[in-house]
Amino acid sequence: MKTRISALVCLLCVFGYSDLSRAGDLSSQRGGDPYDAPTMSSGTIEPYLSFMAGIAVPRSEDATFTDGVGPGPRVVKDVDYQTKHSLGGNAGIWFPTRDKLWGFDLGMELTGFIWYADVACCRDYYNRDPATGAGTTTEIQGAYVGSNFLVRYPVGISEAYPNGRWFPYVGVGVGAHQMMMRHGGSKGVGWYNAILEQRDTTVAFMGVGGIKAHLFKYVAVFAEAKYIHAHHNGLLTDRYGLTAPQDNGTFSNSQVTTLNPYSSTIDTIMAHAGVSIHFDIRP
Numbered sequence: 001m002k003t004r005i006s007a008l009v010c011l012l013c014v015f016g017y018s019d020l021s022r023a024g025d026l027s028s029q030r031g032g033d034p035y036d037a038p039t040m041s042s043g044t045i046e047p048y049l050s051f052m053a054g055i056a057v058p059r060s061e062d063a064t065f066t067d068g069v070g071p072g073p074r075v076v077k078d079v080d081y082q083t084k085h086s087l088g089g090n091a092g093i094w095f096p097t098r099d100k101l102w103g104f105d106l107g108m109e110l111t112g113f114i115w116y117a118d119v120a121c122c123r124d125y126y127n128r129d130p131a132t133g134a135g136t137t138t139e140i141q142g143a144y145v146g147s148n149f150l151v152r153y154p155v156g157i158s159e160a161y162p163n164g165r166w167f168p169y170v171g172v173g174v175g176a177h178q179m180m181m182r183h184g185g186s187k188g189v190g191w192y193n194a195i196l197e198q199r200d201t202t203v204a205f206m207g208v209g210g211i212k213a214h215l216f217k218y219v220a221v222f223a224e225a226k227y228i229h230a231h232h233n234g235l236l237t238d239r240y241g242l243t244a245p246q247d248n249g250t251f252s253n254s255q256v257t258t259l260n261p262y263s264s265t266i267d268t269i270m271a272h273a274g275v276s277i278h279f280d281i282r283p
Contacts, residue, residue: 045281046163050090050222052274056115056142057083059269063126063235063262070240070260072125079126079264081117081140086270088113096163098154105163107150111173114143115270119237127183127237134241139182142268144228146175148208166213177204177230179266183238183259198259204230218278226270233263 058081065074092109121135122128128135150171154164178201210224239260 044096044162046094046096046278047281048090048092048094048220048276048278050092050274050276052089052113052222052224052272053085053087054270054272055083056086056117057269057271058117058142059267061264061266063237063264065239065260065262066233067260071131072239076123076126076262079119080123081119081266084116084118086113086115086272088272089274090276092148092150094150094152094163096154103153105152105154105167107152107169107171109148109150109171110145111148111175112143112145113270113272114141115268116140117142117179117266117268122241125239127239127241129240129242132241136183136238136241136243138237141180142266143178143180144175144204144206146173146204146206148173148206150208152212161214161217164214166211168209168211170209171207173206173208175204175206177202177228177232177266179232179235181236183236183243198234198236200232200234200236202230202232204228212276214278218280220276220278221274222276223271223273226272228268228270229265230267231263231265235262235264236260237262 060078060080063076063079065076068074088111090109090111092107092111094105094107096105098105117140119127119138119140121137124130127138148171150169152164152167152169154167156165157163158165178199180199182198206226206228208224208226210222212220212222214220236259238258240258242258
């Protein structure tokens with residue numbers, strides 16, 4: 001009898017050890033239990049969509065005119081691009097790789113947003129002729145679409161928030177930077193319907209940093225700052241204010257519009273805040 005009991009105890013020990021080994025193996029059925037906190041080895045990824053709004057602060061930059069038409073300096077110093085509102089969104093995905101990267105996760109996202117960088121009348125030899133006093137406003141809309149590579153550090157990791165309750169993040173990216181320019185405002189007094197629109201697109205580089213905090217497991221709020229650097233060779237403005245409304249405040253189709261091409265480096269700081277929706281995909 002004692003021999004049989006000893007054999008039964010040994011058998012139970014063998015099965016118990018085998019069960020514990022399978023429980024620690026995330027590739028097994030038990031290791032894939034949805035109540036277990038996911039790790040990199042479980043293959044959990046985290047897609048998200050974001051919507052944001054804020055302000056854009058373009059730096060005042062020089063405008064170098066390339067047509068050689070008319071009087072005035074070839075380079076107009078410190079063009080005053082105005083600070084205005086900005087709107088946009090992100091679509092991205094996080095890979096929880098912290099087990100292999102000293103606690104950090106990696107991510108990728110596609111980001112796009114618009115902002116405004118108008119130059120009000122009257123900037124001498126940029127959109128005003130000081131000799132005649134004629135001047136116009138230059139309405140400018142910027143747009144950026146590009147991809148970012150991100151790194152985050154999850155904080156407040158728990159079973160309910162397996163990828164962190166909140167986290168700071170930084171990233172770098174490259175994309176397409178477009179400036180759309182319209183002319184025809186009268187001396188900054190009011191805005192009139194644009195009579196011409198021109199676009200110039202170039203490559204831009206971006207750095208981003210921010211912090212995100214989850215309100216719920218799948219809903220988070222965030223605030224971030226971006227810095228965009230781009231150089232344009234095909235920007236346009238009515239340098240001598242020749243595009244002006246008639247006395248009744250309207251434009252004539254027969255008016256001749258004079259546009260002067262220039263190049264300029266566009267460096268812009270963005271401050272955005274928004275809401276993001278997160279998803280949880282498991283193998």
